Amino acid sequence: MSKAVKSILFSPITIRGVTLRNRICVSPMCQYSADEGLVNDWHLVNAGSFATGGAGMVMIEATGVEARGRISPGCPGLWTDTQIEPMARISRFLKSQGAVPGIQLAHGGRKASTLPPFVGHDSIGDDKGGWPTIGPSAIAFGGPIGKVPKEATIDDIEEIKEAWVRAAQRAVTAGFEVGHILVIELHFAHGYLVSTFLSPATNKRTDKYGGSLENRMRFGLEIARNIRHTLPDNIALGVRVSVTDYADQGWDVPQTIEFARELKALGIDFLDCSSGGVVGGVDYNPLNTNKIQIEIAGTIQREVGLATAAVGKIVDPHVAEAILQGNGATLIFMGRAFLNNPHWPYIAADQLTDEQAFKYPPQYDWCIGWKGMAKWRKAVLLAEK
Ligand SMILES: Cc1cc2nc3c(=O)[nH]c(=O)nc-3n(C[C@H](O)[C@H](O)[C@H](O)COP(=O)(O)O)c2cc1C
Incomplete structure (x- = not known):
C-alpha cells in the first residue's frame, strides 16, 4: 500500500469509552516471571518497551483469577488486593506513553500447575510446588501435562465465576488509577478452563454445563455476562477464543460463530481469534493455523458484526494494513514481532503513514x-x- 491511501493501522479507534491511538495491539504473552502472582520490574520494562514503541494497546499476559488458575508458579494474578498496586504501576506507565493498558484474565484449568516453558513442559506435582487443578471433567490433557483435574462441582463453578468477577474488579481498580482507561480480555482459548467447558472433546458433563452447545457455552457466557454487568460501562471487554480445536468431535468454527453471536448480545466488544491448544495429539505442523485464525477473524467480523482481532505471525506492516483494509478485523494483535522488536511500529509508520498519524x-x-x-x-x- 502506498502512503497515498490513508492507513487504517495508524488510525485511532474508539471501543466503548476507550480510544486507541492506532490498531496495533501487543498480544498477551506469558513471562513466567512473577512471584506469588505479583508483577515486577521485568513486567514493567517488558510491557513498557512496547508502549514506548508506539503500540495502541499493550495487553498484559494471562493473569490468574485464582491461585489455582495460574498456568505456572511464575504467572501473575489478581486474586488478592495486594496484586493491584504492582499492576497499576505498569498501567500508569503504559498510559503515560500514550498506550492503552489491557489485561488478559485467565484460569488455567487442567493446564495449570505446569513448569515455565524455559524449564520444561510438565505438570508440577503437588509435592513439588504444584497444586491440584480443576476442569469440567476429570480428564488430563495428556503427554507431559498428566495431572488429572478435579471435576468441578456446581459449588466450584459458582466460586470460580465469583473469582473472575473479583479479578475483573481488581483490574479495573488497577486501571482506574490511570484515568478510567482499560481493556480487559477474557482468556477462553488454548485449552485453559473455559475453553475446556466449550469443547465437546474435553467437556463430558451431563449437567447443565455439558452436552449441548447451549450447555457448554453456559459457563463462559455467565462469566462474561457477570463481568459486563459489574464493570463500568466505559471499559472495553473482549474475549479470546480458540476458533477450532483441530480435533474430530471438538470445538469448531460454526460453534465459534454461535458463541460470538451470544457474546455480542451480552455486550462483549471484540473477539480475539486464536486457535488450538485444547486437546493433545494435534499435529500443528501441517496446519496453517495463522492463516486460519486470520481468515476466521474476517468471517466473524463480517457475519456476526462483532469487532475482531486478527492474530498469527503478522510481521509485515503491509499485511497488517491489508487485513484492515479488507474489513478482515478491527484490531491487529501481534506477539513475537514485538519480542523481536519492541519498536515495531516505528518501522511500520515509516512505511505506511506520516508525522500527522x-x-x-x-x-x-x-x-x-x-x-x-x-x-x-x-x-x-x-x-x-
Ligand atoms: C512467549 C509467549 C507467551 C504467550 N502467552 C500468551 C498468553 O498469556 N495468553 C494468550 O492468550 N496467548 C499467549 N501467547 C500467544 C500470543 O498471544 C499470540 O497469539 C501468538 O504468539 C501468535 O501471535 P504471533 O505470531 O504474532 O506471535 C503467547 C505467545 C508467546 C510467544
Whole structure:
C-alpha cells in the first residue's frame, strides 16, 4: 500500500469509552516471571518497551483469577488486593506513553500447575510446588501435562465465576488509577478452563454445563455476562477464543460463530481469534493455523458484526494494513514481532503513514523521528558506501 491511501493501522479507534491511538495491539504473552502472582520490574520494562514503541494497546499476559488458575508458579494474578498496586504501576506507565493498558484474565484449568516453558513442559506435582487443578471433567490433557483435574462441582463453578468477577474488579481498580482507561480480555482459548467447558472433546458433563452447545457455552457466557454487568460501562471487554480445536468431535468454527453471536448480545466488544491448544495429539505442523485464525477473524467480523482481532505471525506492516483494509478485523494483535522488536511500529509508520498519524516519543523523535530519521538514515547510507 502506498502512503497515498490513508492507513487504517495508524488510525485511532474508539471501543466503548476507550480510544486507541492506532490498531496495533501487543498480544498477551506469558513471562513466567512473577512471584506469588505479583508483577515486577521485568513486567514493567517488558510491557513498557512496547508502549514506548508506539503500540495502541499493550495487553498484559494471562493473569490468574485464582491461585489455582495460574498456568505456572511464575504467572501473575489478581486474586488478592495486594496484586493491584504492582499492576497499576505498569498501567500508569503504559498510559503515560500514550498506550492503552489491557489485561488478559485467565484460569488455567487442567493446564495449570505446569513448569515455565524455559524449564520444561510438565505438570508440577503437588509435592513439588504444584497444586491440584480443576476442569469440567476429570480428564488430563495428556503427554507431559498428566495431572488429572478435579471435576468441578456446581459449588466450584459458582466460586470460580465469583473469582473472575473479583479479578475483573481488581483490574479495573488497577486501571482506574490511570484515568478510567482499560481493556480487559477474557482468556477462553488454548485449552485453559473455559475453553475446556466449550469443547465437546474435553467437556463430558451431563449437567447443565455439558452436552449441548447451549450447555457448554453456559459457563463462559455467565462469566462474561457477570463481568459486563459489574464493570463500568466505559471499559472495553473482549474475549479470546480458540476458533477450532483441530480435533474430530471438538470445538469448531460454526460453534465459534454461535458463541460470538451470544457474546455480542451480552455486550462483549471484540473477539480475539486464536486457535488450538485444547486437546493433545494435534499435529500443528501441517496446519496453517495463522492463516486460519486470520481468515476466521474476517468471517466473524463480517457475519456476526462483532469487532475482531486478527492474530498469527503478522510481521509485515503491509499485511497488517491489508487485513484492515479488507474489513478482515478491527484490531491487529501481534506477539513475537514485538519480542523481536519492541519498536515495531516505528518501522511500520515509516512505511505506511506520516508525522500527522504517528508520534515518536520526544526523547527519540529529535534523532530518529520523522525529521531525525531522514538525517540518520542518510548518515547510515553514507557510512555504508
Ligand atoms: C512467549 C509467549 C507467551 C504467550 N502467552 C500468551 C498468553 O498469556 N495468553 C494468550 O492468550 N496467548 C499467549 N501467547 C500467544 C500470543 O498471544 C499470540 O497469539 C501468538 O504468539 C501468535 O501471535 P504471533 O505470531 O504474532 O506471535 C503467547 C505467545 C508467546 C510467544
